Amino acid sequence: MIKSITGTKDILPEDIQRWNFLESIVEKVFASFNYKEIRTPVFEETALFARGIGEATDIVGKEMYTFIDRSETSITLKPEMTASVVRAFVEHSLGTKQPLNKLFYISPMFRQERPQAGRFRQFHQFGAEAIGSNSPLLDAEMIQMAFDIFKLLGLKDVSVKINSLGVPESREKYKELLRNYLFDKKDNLSEDSRMRFEKNILRIFDSKIECDREIMKNAPLLIDYLDEESKNDFEIVKEALTRGNIPFEIDPKLVRGLDYYTKTTFEIVSEKVGSQSALCGGGRYDLLIEQLGGKPTPGVGFAAGIERILLACENEKAFSIPESSIDLYITRLDKELEKFVYDIASYFRRENFIVEIDYLDRSVKAQMREANKLGSRYVLFAGGEEFQNGLLNLKNMADGIQKTFDKNNLEEIKNYLKK
RNA sequence: GUGAGCGUAGCUCAGUUGGUUAGAGCACCAGGUUGUGGCCCUGGGGGUCGUGGGUUCAAUUCCCAUCGCUCACCCCA
Incomplete structure (x- = not known):
């Protein structure tokens, strides 16, 4: 891999x-x-x-x-x-x-x-x-x-x-001072700090090694020589x-x-x-x-x-992000309704709702589980007798209450969802 | 670059004093209602036990190497 x-x-x-x-x-x-x-x-x-x-x-x-x-x-x-x-x-x-x-x-x-x-x-x-x-x-x-x-x-x-x-001018003057301070203590510094003495003497202050710290405790400070x-x-x-x-x-x-x-x-x-x-x-x-x-x-x-x-x-735990959720999940009973569901999903998506449908040909129960997992506010059902009669059921997932709508009047559903 | 610790399922981890088909929880899938979620129940898929080599009748387990991850040093955000 x-x-x-x-x-x-x-x-x-x-x-x-x-x-x-x-x-x-x-x-x-x-x-x-x-x-x-x-x-x-x-x-x-x-x-x-x-x-x-x-x-x-x-x-x-x-x-x-x-x-x-x-x-x-x-x-x-x-x-x-x-x-x-x-x-x-x-x-x-x-x-x-x-x-x-x-x-x-x-x-x-x-x-x-x-x-x-x-x-x-x-x-x-x-x-x-x-x-x-x-x-x-x-x-x-x-x-x-x-x-x-x-x-x-x-x-x-x-x-x-x-x-x-x-x-730079005051810093150079100070560095000279520091060099003088450290000159006779050089041999007691750590190996790294002896390197710093040559390369970048100021960074000896960064050292976490005890012997360096001890020596630097009484060193002159740049801030006093600005x-x-x-x-x-x-x-x-x-x-x-x-x-x-x-x-x-x-x-x-x-x-x-x-x-x-x-x-x-x-x-x-x-x-x-x-x-x-x-x-x-x-x-x-x-x-x-x-x-x-x-x-x-x-x-x-x-x-x-x-x-x-x-x-x-x-x-x-400075801040927390709220769980993401969607507005509408559209389930369907039969595979033949796939295209219909896709098209009405497009309608609601264009109306700025966050909408999901099933692409895996899963059972209604599986689709419902998915809708629940996604935190969908509503589920719209397409299928069965109601669909034959031109109707769609809309379920409010929070309270479980269902309402029936005319499948040719999506605007009515849209207005309902907007409330 | 140096040092230490750790590598078993997608994730978190058990396990093997070397010995049949390697486990759990979570996650995933399906069923329990031949059309409806959350809880619950049942079942399922998924692992060359990091990789390569060695020892052994036998290695996930012991040894070596290697790779990866993690933490620390150095230094920095």
Whole structure:
């Protein structure tokens, strides 16, 4: 038997209503903040992600689905959306059409990692990007939108974490400080963290290893060494969140794994989804557009993982989807009535009723069982003496009461059903 | 990439200290009313016991390999 590729999942009819519900809320919230949807191709030239996300990141280093196509071009299935959105922004000169572009997306992403709870090789994200303003109110807006979406879904057990990475100059100065702090303690760090010391020193803060944590406990924090501008912006973000009644905590150790972040970064996490607890993450990327060949333009955005959010919703019983049901099931007695039943079903379907009939030539009893299983409000019977006499019986499945109608006057039945 | 656990019916799982035709519940189908649902009753279909090899008179059960799933590490949504 051929099975789906490792780390990919079918979304079956029994699951799809949860997805549709989530997507409808996402679209509603983004619309209320005046974000416009953008769709980009699922694959891009590999160089876009290598340059946009950063060569040194894990995503680029070991997680991308990259292949050479028939024209010898290196192609990569998108592992995240920001680089693609920025590419489209630059390619279509969106910045010249209006100074601020507010964009959102809902899209599959691809990363070749070992699957585990809340992690897949094809997964789905929704997210937003606001390109063209350095206002920290937009940073707050991102968090606000994500938080609103979670709230509308009924999620309660989530927490917002924010941090500021400052601008590159202040960050470099701080990194020097951190290097000095760690220099004589280096040998006591874990092997991974010694690697990070060379490659990306900030990420030593991410380590879950006890000896690293012990050492980092007294390390200087970036947030205490921010430049004035970053510090002010961070204050504005915090104040806006407070006014918006969004509880948050400052996490000076929140260092995100993508290279393009500047100033504000944030995550919203849930304890209800296993060890992959980040439901959404984002931040400001004021240098990325330039780096990808555009004019210097500030930007900020976030991405949220749909599978993880649905998992959190399930574990929290955040919302429930009502059982689906149909309006009318039309049964028949004899096979000769098949075409008649098909035609009157078409009539009611055109009148916007949800209608089902039997295609398996089953007994009336089996048809009734089916109607019941489908939660049909009414059943219309075709067959036997009444039919010979030009009549149809309509049964209300809730109370079992039957009414008789003229089979040539479907409009009368329609009007009755509409009540 | 590393580590651990698990693979028996569509689903959830029993079972075999190696021994005749491998079970249950749910789901599905049919019948109980030769034209009518939900409850109930009766019956039925469906399994190469993940795959390949080994040990044995005999393997679903023991051993090895392999594939898959799950969880965790790394990192992230």
